[in-house]
Amino acid sequence: MDAGRSMSGITDRLSDSEIGERLRLAREASKLTQAQAADVIGAARTTIVAVEQGKRRVQTDELQKLATAYRTSANAILRREAIHLDMVPRFRKLEDSKDDDVERATRLLNTLVRAEVELENALGVSRARNYPPERPLLPGDVRSQAEQDADELRGWLGLGSGPVTDIVSLLDLQLGIRVYIRPLEGKVSGLFAYDESVGACILLNANHPRERITQTGIHELAHVVSTRRQPEVLTEDERFASREERYANVFQRAFITPGRAVRQRFAEITAGQSHLTRRHIILLAHVFGVSREAMVRRLEELKLTREGTWDWFQEHGGITDAQVREVLGELTGRPDNSVFARGHVPPRLALLAREAWKKELYSEGQLARLLxxxxxxxxALLDGTEREESEADERIKILR
Incomplete structure (x- = not known):
């Protein structure tokens, strides 16, 4: 059997050039050179060049060896539903992406997007995009545009003035953005990319506190709104020098802590008081689900307190977790039902994986490699799937 014939009976339509391109992407993803790949099959580098260009058909034994070296499988290379997407080159063009941590994060985002689309194709489903209207940056001060765009988007989503409690579900389920949370190395907080074939994609650093992940998610959402065709890397030492980054930074604060709502809550909580206290900050931060520093910085930005207020608190002992517990008591220990408490797989992708396993389209091991x-x-992701199936009843069957 040659590599152009399907192992599952459906991929014989793949051309030699398609297989070659998929092998090239897999090789580059595994960071092997053409010379190293040639050594794997005991051939000259020109053989790999010809295979990747579709000028020579790869033999079955060669395909098996190359797939193993590329940390994938021959079936994954040949499956018609598998998507072979490469977003890495567009990130390499960015000035702030010239390090190994960013490249690893970019490759991970690429892997996760390919995996989700492959599951969609295998199950015959598609992702509905409910993106907000694109708002290109206008001339003048981007701060006022960012405030207005953030306020309008909250209204469009029907969020009112409440806190953003689950950024992943908001991006994933409400807007149809592909979003993933995984531990990232180095200073990478998040990545954003847009590809016409797969849509908007965001990767967030699971090593960060929940409030920080929310802030990063909204920062990347700002790029979906304003500059969605430009890839973006957000790092811990980001200075927001460009107009695009200044817009995203203000948008993030305005979306999480909308000006009108902050002013109203501030007036209620500080009514009759002459000085801003730690208790005020703790209560406001709790109401909006943000860090104490983010809350104070927002108050400074809205001119509700003087610039340098956060620095003053820091110089005078800060606002400690013990003080938070004194003010909030048992509220600090309330159960977390958000996606953050359910692992690193977003809701929709978890459903796709469970359904693909239930239908025996993928084994446990294949899903582990894919995701x-x-x-x-x-x-842990698949736990309970069999019980759900056994408990199914025709009366609760979904009507199509």
């Missing part, structure tokens, strides 16, 4: 997870994480 770049260990076996323990996959088992």
């Amino acid at each position: 770049d997870l260990d076996r323990h994480s996959i088992r």
